[in-house]
Amino acid sequence: MSKWLKLTFVTWITAFLLTPFYMLANQSHDGKKQVFVIPVEQTVERGLEAFLARSFKEAEASGADRIILDIHTPGGAVDAAGNIANIINRAQIPVTAFINNEAISAGAYIALNADDIVMAPDGQIGSAGVIDGDGNAAEEKMQSLWISRMMTAAEEYGPDGGRDPAYARAMADRDFNVDGFEPGFLTLNADQAYEVGYAEAIAANLDEVITYLGYEQDDINIVHAEVSIAEHLARFVTHPFVIPILLSIGSLGLVMEVYSPGFGIPGIMGISALLLFFYGHMVAGFAGWESLILLGIGAVLLGIEIMVPGFGIFGILGTGFILGGLFMASFSTTVMVFSVAIALVLTIILAVVLFVFFGDRGPWKRLVLQTPAVATSGDELVQSGAVRHLVGVEGKALTDLRPSGIALIQDERLDVVSEGGYIAKGSQVKVVHASGARIVVRALE
Structure with a gap:
């Protein structure tokens, strides 16, 4: 038996023998019960959902006796709140919602799915109307679905067979009122929630929550999920x-890189923004390696396109691969469609401002090479970036321009790109734009 085979065999035997001890080490220490405290803070979104999914798995794997959600959120995305509610409902461990200090909108829905609710003295729960990105009430169909979900959560969860769904409806429906409260989206403070059965206790801090749940501090281990x-x-x-x-940063950086010689700050900025997008979505569990592979293929194709004047097949394919990767990584097709549309509009506007109003002035000089026209050959002229003086000069197309090709300008063979579509070989052309290594020509009638 070879040395490596022996080592592998010993490793497997050791792992097998140590497995029971590892499992025991992950159970409650010294016979104590474990209570997991999981923060539900800031905006409710898909990143929070991914964190809660991981935390619940860790709690179940460690044999936790209770999960306490430490809630302090102004609300957020309805779809993320629905998925978080599913995580809570599927849990095999009792879940207590500690509202410290607010569970507003989507936060109220999350709290209503817990087995019991404890509120801080200054805590608040409610105001759960569905609002769109412009601050207006969502469409009637979405409102109706959300109201139904709020009422169902109130009826099905909580002690003693659920809670009175009328208050949950008043939280989500501004046109539905309950006696003793002002019209509009209902918000309950701690005393009001306790009185109407939307809180089982009022506790000033986590220690009082532990006491309410019937635990002795010396008999439990509190694990704070971070x-x-x-x-x-x-x-x-x-x-x-x-x-x-x-x-927007990613697309604008790539556009600027096309118009800048070499590879510099714009390209680094654009690629970094896209990598940050994919990294965040991979950590959150929405993107897989397939989306990152599509991004890599798209970046390579765009790199090839940058080396060739004009926007041809490689540029189109590269853009398509990158968009495909973005949509595969997205948690919501709707969000991605709006995001891509916004990025496209912003990129066009900022590109116009940079190229038209600033030109080669100010900070833009650091991105575009400004070497004077001292080159003696066509290749050296392009490499030096000294081609701006060619604007207005006429020449002749030595090859078909589809849209890129070669033209004879001032007795120099230069790589050019047509302003529009196809220009036949032998046509007279005129330089209409020249910057960096890019020369754009127009066919003369």
Whole structure:
């Protein structure tokens, strides 16, 4: 038996013998029960959903006796709240919602799916109307579905067979009122929630919650689930308002790189923004390696396109692969469609501002080579970036321009790209734009 085979055999035997001890080490220490405290903070979105899914799995794997959701959120995405509710409902461990200090909108729905609710003295729950991105009430169909979900959560969960669904409906329906409360989306403070059965206890801190649940501090181990740095980044990157910003930076950087000689700051900026998008979505569990592979293929194709004047087949395919990767990584096709549309509009506007209004002035000089026209050959002229003086000069197409090709301008063979479509070989052309290594020509009648 070879040395490596022996080593492998010993490793497997050791792992087999140590497995029971490893499993025991992950159970409650010294016979104590474990209570997992999981924070539900900031905006409810898909990054939070991924964090809660991981935390619940860890709690179940460790044999936890109870999960406490430490809730302090102003609400957020309805779809993420629905998925979080499913995580809570599928859990084999009792779940207590500790509202400290607010469970508003989607946060109220999450709390209503817990087995019991405990509120801080200054806690609030409610105001759960569905609002769109413009701050207006969502369409009637979505409102109706959300109201139904709120009422169902109130009826099915909580002690003693559920809670009065009328209050849940009043939280989500501004036109439905309950006696003793002001019209509009209902919000209950701690005393009101306790009085109407939407809170089982009022506790000033976590220790009082533990006491309410019937545990002795010396008989339990409290495990605080913490959001990792990667998950913090994922929560930020997967926010619906951040996604279009990243895509805008990425697309604008790539556009600027096409018009800049070599590979520099714009390209690094664009690729970094796209990589950050994919990394955050992979950490959150929405993107797989297939989406990153599509991004890599698209980047390679765009790199080939940058080396060849004009926007041809490689550019089109590269853009298509990158878009395919974006949609595969997205948790919502709707969010991605809007994000891509916003990024496209912003990129066009900013590109126009940079190229038309600033030109080669100010900070733009650092991105576009400004070497004077001292080259003696066509290749050296293009490499030096000194082609701006060619604007207005006429020449002759030495090859078909589809849209890129070669033209004879001032007795120099230069790589050019047509302003529009196809230009036949032998046609007279005129330079209409020249910047960096890019020379754009127009066919003369």
